[in-house]
Amino acid sequence: MSAEPIAAGTTAAPRRPRAVSLERAAVAALTVLWVVGVLLPILSLIVISVLQGRGLSFIWTVSFQPYADIFVDYRIETVLRTLRIVAVVTAIEFVLAFPFALWLAKGLREGWTKSILLVFLVVPFFLSPAARTIVWRPILGREGLINTALMSSGITDAPVDWLLFSEFAIHIGLIGPYFPSMVWPIFISVSLIDDELIKASRDLGATAAQTLRHVVLPLAMPGIAAGVIFTAIPMLGDNIASTLLGGGQVSLIAEGFDDLIRAMNFPAAAALGSTLLGVFILTAVLIGLALRRRGGGPDIFAGMKQ
Amino acid sequence: MSGGARRNPAGIFTGTTAALAVLLGAIALVLLYAPIAGLALLSFSARPLSGIPWPMTLEWYFALFEGENARWVGPLITSVAIGLLVSLLATTAAVIIGRMLPLIRRRGGLLVAYLSVLVMPGILVGIAVLFFYRGLLGIRTGFWSVVLVHFIWALPFALLCILIVSVRFDHRLLEAARDLGADRYRQFVDIELPLLKPGITASVFFSFLLSFNELPRTLYTRGGITTLPYYIWTASAAHSSQVSLIYALSAIIMAASFVLILIATRILMRSN
Numbered sequence: 001m002s003a004e005p006i007a008a009g010t011t012a013a014p015r016r017p018r019a020v021s022l023e024r025a026a027v028a029a030l031t032v033l034w035v036v037g038v039l040l041p042i043l044s045l046i047v048i049s050v051l052q053g054r055g056l057s058f059i060w061t062v063s064f065q066p067y068a069d070i071f072v073d074y075r076i077e078t079v080l081r082t083l084r085i086v087a088v089v090t091a092i093e094f095v096l097a098f099p100f101a102l103w104l105a106k107g108l109r110e111g112w113t114k115s116i117l118l119v120f121l122v123v124p125f126f127l128s129p130a131a132r133t134i135v136w137r138p139i140l141g142r143e144g145l146i147n148t149a150l151m152s153s154g155i156t157d158a159p160v161d162w163l164l165f166s167e168f169a170i171h172i173g174l175i176g177p178y179f180p181s182m183v184w185p186i187f188i189s190v191s192l193i194d195d196e197l198i199k200a201s202r203d204l205g206a207t208a209a210q211t212l213r214h215v216v217l218p219l220a221m222p223g224i225a226a227g228v229i230f231t232a233i234p235m236l237g238d239n240i241a242s243t244l245l246g247g248g249q250v251s252l253i254a255e256g257f258d259d260l261i262r263a264m265n266f267p268a269a270a271a272l273g274s275t276l277l278g279v280f281i282l283t284a285v286l287i288g289l290a291l292r293r294r295g296g297g298p299d300i301f302a303g304m305k306q
Numbered sequence: 307m308s309g310g311a312r313r314n315p316a317g318i319f320t321g322t323t324a325a326l327a328v329l330l331g332a333i334a335l336v337l338l339y340a341p342i343a344g345l346a347l348l349s350f351s352a353r354p355l356s357g358i359p360w361p362m363t364l365e366w367y368f369a370l371f372e373g374e375n376a377r378w379v380g381p382l383i384t385s386v387a388i389g390l391l392v393s394l395l396a397t398t399a400a401v402i403i404g405r406m407l408p409l410i411r412r413r414g415g416l417l418v419a420y421l422s423v424l425v426m427p428g429i430l431v432g433i434a435v436l437f438f439y440r441g442l443l444g445i446r447t448g449f450w451s452v453v454l455v456h457f458i459w460a461l462p463f464a465l466l467c468i469l470i471v472s473v474r475f476d477h478r479l480l481e482a483a484r485d486l487g488a489d490r491y492r493q494f495v496d497i498e499l500p501l502l503k504p505g506i507t508a509s510v511f512f513s514f515l516l517s518f519n520e521l522p523r524t525l526y527t528r529g530g531i532t533t534l535p536y537y538i539w540t541a542s543a544a545h546s547s548q549v550s551l552i553y554a555l556s557a558i559i560m561a562a563s564f565v566l567i568l569i570a571t572r573i574l575m576r577s578n
Contacts, residue, residue: 027406030399031416038458039419041438042426048437058441093334099323100331107319107327115575123567124338125463126515128535131556134542134549135341138348138355145358176338183331198318208318216318229425237427239522243543254429254522261433261526270437273430280426 042277049271058267066267070275075256079275082236082252085167089174090232093182096175097227101186102216106198121180133173133244140164140172140245165247173241181230189223190216225287233280342560349557354550366554375548378537378555384449385518385534391453392517396460397509404468405502409477424462428522431458436526448529455523460513467512467574471505504573511570515563534559 049066051058070076108114124132139145140163147159162168193216201211239254246252253272260269319327347359349366369375403420407413423431435455439445475498483493499506521535528536538556541548 023402023406024410026402027410027416030403031419034461035419037454038423042423042431042434044438044442045430045434048441053441057444096330096334099327100334103319103324103327103331107324119568119571120335120339122571123564124342126512126519126567127342127560127563128519128521128538128556130521130535130539130542131552131560132341132345134552134556135344135348139341139344141355143356145356148356148358172337175334176341179334179338208320208323212318233425234427237429237522239429239525254427257429257433257526266437266441269433273433276427276430284422284425 045270045273045277049267049274051267053264053266063267066265066271069260069265069268070256070272075272078251078256079253079272081250085170085174085252086232086235089171089178089235090182090228092171092175093178093231094224094228097179097182098186098224101183101223102190102220104183105187105190106193106195106216121183124177124180129177129240130244132177133240136169136173136245137164140169164245165249167246167250169245170241170250170252173245174235174238177241178231178235181234182227185223185226185230186220187223189220189226193219222291225291229283229287233283236276236279345553345560346557349553354553366550367558370551370554375551378534381532381534381537384531388449388453388456388533389514389518392456392460393510393514395453395457396464396513397506399457399461400464400468400509401502401506404465404505405472405475405498407465407469408473408475420465421462423458428459428520429525431455432523432526435523446529447527449531451527451529452524452531452533455527456517456520459520459523460516463516464509464513467509468502468505470574471502475501504576508570508574511566511573515566519559519563 048058050062050064052061052063052065053059070079104114104117108117137144141147142159142161142164144164146163147156150156150160151158197215197219198211201215202208206214237254238252239258242250242252242254246255253276256272257269260266260272348354350362350364351359352361352363352365354366370378403416407416410416432455435451435458436447439451439454440447445451479497479501480493483497488496519535520533521539524533524536525539538552542552
């Protein structure tokens with residue numbers, strides 16, 4: 001089933017104008033509500049970030065003090081630390097996810113194994129992130145499982161300190177939950193590549209590595225880009241791993257929000273939010289431009305139809 | 307066709323590279339599922355904070371229902387109420403939008419508008435709603451604002467559930483029904499609805515679960531209300547003696563969520 005039914009629907013539209021226009025009006029109304037009620041508040045952070053705050057109300061005078069507030073030493077340090085951790089974890093996710101997604105899409109036949117693996121990659125989206133993060137504490141803690149095992153087997157004499165409430169713990173806590181966000185887009189984009197294309201490349205004498213480099217990789221690019229965005233951007237605002245596993249030793253941007261809001265410095269919190277929003281929009285635009293230069297990625301609808 | 311075609315349809319993988327890919331995926335899946343399994347095991351442990359599951363006991367599960375410890379019941383009711391409302395709202399909106407979207411020619415912009423919030427950090431959405439509605443408009447936050455942020459979180463997923471079935475919907479069926487004299491309402495109920503049903507069911511389950519387990523968006527918009535994830539969050543972040551109970555409570559919620567997810571994915575997969 002290709003674009004045919006859609007084409008049939010649109011050409012038929014003039015024949016039943018009233019019903020269709022009513023439904024279109026409903027979509028339009030919802031979209032207006034969505035833009036005004038959801039997207040506008042998010043974008044309004046940029047406006048709020050240059051206002052002065054008095055409690056939770058804002059005074060309409062432009063001030064760049066909020067930005068000065070978030071770029072003081074220790075906060076900029078938090079921002080940079082967050083960027084570094086997110087970059088490292090995203091890179092790790094890519095290394096773990098790309099071969100696996102490729103294998104899921106092109107190395108594994110349809111069947112029970114594949115279905116079960118895919119379900120395993122869906123489930124975590126809907127489970128409480130905090131509940132599955134607190135368990136790292138008794139596993140990694142000073143008197144936890146790993147230290148007990150290490151000490152009773154005589155590998156170490158004293159408990160290893162850096163396992164919990166450290167950057168190490170945050171990395172460990174982030175890798176699991178964000179793995180599916182990296183796998184899914186790559187899996188979908190690789191699944192869309194026609195097997196015949198890969199076979200043709202192999203039959204023409206290209207090695208597996210050459211096929212990967214010149215056939216699969218370029219076609220998987222939109223999925224890789226989407227995977228990076230879906231992984232890195234939400235991770236920038238993650239407050240769960242850093243709060244539960246950083247233990248106040250390692251604070252990330254999310255705790256920055258907490259501090260600023262507790263200090264009632266709302267414009268500065270908005271400034272921090274705008275910075276995140278800026279990173280998000282910039283990444284999206286850059287990746288959009290890069291993909292357009294390559295001739296555009298597959299339509300999201302194409303991905304769902306197969 | 308090369309000999310490798312036996313094992314892998316497209317011939318990119320050899321035995322070794324396939325094993326490497328599986329190994330890398332397995333590392334991530336272990337990091338993902340070890341805490342989930344660990345939670346389930348430790349909830350039966352007499353000393354859950356030691357990380358060692360034995361000796362086993364049901365003590366914490368019983369303790370959950372005793373006097374003071376049963377304070378999670380109120381938040382549970384709040385979370386279920388919000389979850390049901392969000393599920394209803396998000397699924398309804400997703401059906402209205404999702405069944406029309408494949409017919410709209412310039413749908414790229416609409417998709418971006420609805421799906422972009424999926425990527426935004428949750429905490430950012432929560433703060434934006436707090437500042438805009440509470441700060442700029444002066445409306446008190448509370449039940450409604452939690453419903454709103456959960457709706458923002460659930461709608462993109464709900465929409466994807468509907469789109470998975472609606473893009474494959476053949477609109478000539480509706481024309482045939484109309485030619486046979488069915489009015490618009492009958493066309494929807496008798497033809498479209500049964501075909502969209504797997505997507506709608508999945509959307510109902512997933513939207514509920516997304517709302518029920520949501521934390522970062524709730525943190526700043528909850529006003530005075532306490533949802534179950536917020537209750538668990540404060541209890542577990544506080545290093546309190548409640549933590550052992552939290553394991554048991556979280557294990558129950560996680561098991562229930564797991565069952566709902568399996569039902570929903572089964573329904574959605576069967577439609578494909």
